[in-house]
Amino acid sequence: MNWLTNFVKPKLRAIVGKKDVPENLWTKCSGCGVMLFHRDLAENLGVCNQCNQHHKISPKERFSSLFDNGDYELIEPPTVISDPIKFRDTKKYTDRLKESRNKTGTQESISLACGKINNIDTVIAAQNFAFMGGSLGMGTGESIIEAADYCLKNNCVLIIIAAAGGARMQEGILSLMQLPRTIIAIDSLKQKKIPFISILTDPTTGGVTASYAMLGDISIAEPGALIGFAGPRVIESTIKEKLPANFQQSENLLENGMLDMVVDRRNLKKILDKLIVLLTKNNKIFDK
Numbered sequence: 001m002n003w004l005t006n007f008v009k010p011k012l013r014a015i016v017g018k019k020d021v022p023e024n025l026w027t028k029c030s031g032c033g034v035m036l037f038h039r040d041l042a043e044n045l046g047v048c049n050q051c052n053q054h055h056k057i058s059p060k061e062r063f064s065s066l067f068d069n070g071d072y073e074l075i076e077p078p079t080v081i082s083d084p085i086k087f088r089d090t091k092k093y094t095d096r097l098k099e100s101r102n103k104t105g106t107q108e109s110i111s112l113a114c115g116k117i118n119n120i121d122t123v124i125a126a127q128n129f130a131f132m133g134g135s136l137g138m139g140t141g142e143s144i145i146e147a148a149d150y151c152l153k154n155n156c157v158l159i160i161i162a163a164a165g166g167a168r169m170q171e172g173i174l175s176l177m178q179l180p181r182t183i184i185a186i187d188s189l190k191q192k193k194i195p196f197i198s199i200l201t202d203p204t205t206g207g208v209t210a211s212y213a214m215l216g217d218i219s220i221a222e223p224g225a226l227i228g229f230a231g232p233r234v235i236e237s238t239i240k241e242k243l244p245a246n247f248q249q250s251e252n253l254l255e256n257g258m259l260d261m262v263v264d265r266r267n268l269k270k271i272l273d274k275l276i277v278l279l280t281k282n283n284k285i286f287d288k
Contacts, residue, residue: 166206
């Protein structure tokens with residue numbers, strides 16, 4: 001037994017190693033509180049199979065679910081100055097950027113990709129809330145302009161998937177400048193009759209709502225998404241009144257004419273397949 005204990009077992013452990021067990025096997029649903037197996041949630045595109053809560057997912061997951069056969073190519077984001085006003089609060093802005101880049105594996109709060117949807121050339125620009133709350137800064141603004149320019153040059157449909165708390169305060173007035181700049185970029189598409197579809201997810205607020213997010217030829221939102229300029233807590237503290245429970249939710253905005261449709265994420269690919277065909281029909285730009 002000593003030979004087995006002292007020699008064989010240590011050798012086996014050295015060969016096999018300690019089995020790594022991931023710590024994030026389960027996710028607690030923010031809607032109903034049920035514990036969801038992480039793999040099952042991912043296979044369901046981040047939608048709870050108990051209460052239909054739409055959890056946040058990455059741009060990569062969105063690209064894979066929307067492009068035909070999950071095939072796409074990433075578009076290199078433009079390079080901008082990292083810390084234009086040398087901002088610092090409890091941390092340096094450069095440190096916050098580094099943390100977000102390490103966390104998400106991306107350089108900015110938005111990722112660009114090109115591919116085909118229903119065999120029609122399409123560019124998707126998807127914001128990532130995990131990157132500094134999806135905030136709109138110079139890099140994000142330049143990326144949206146880059147996406148619009150790419151669509152103009154290559155005759156592609158543009159889809160922007162918004163997920164943001166608003167403008168990035170660490171860039172001051174330079175972040176606010178991205179509002180008119182992105183509006184002009186979207187307007188250039190409209191002048192050439194290139195379709196733009198805006199998809200609003202939870203949350204879409206602040207300067208993002210006040211600019212490109214609400215300019216789609218078709219405006220789609222995910223179920224239960226918070227959409228507005230100022231958040232409900234800010235409004236309540238200002239007007240000193242309690243807001244309705246569904247105030248600024250996508251279903252309420254649809255009812256009041258602010259959206260064209262609310263679509264479950266799992267059905268979004270099918271809806272986009274149909275919409276893109278309708279929007280490009282009889283458009284000479286997209287004639288093959």
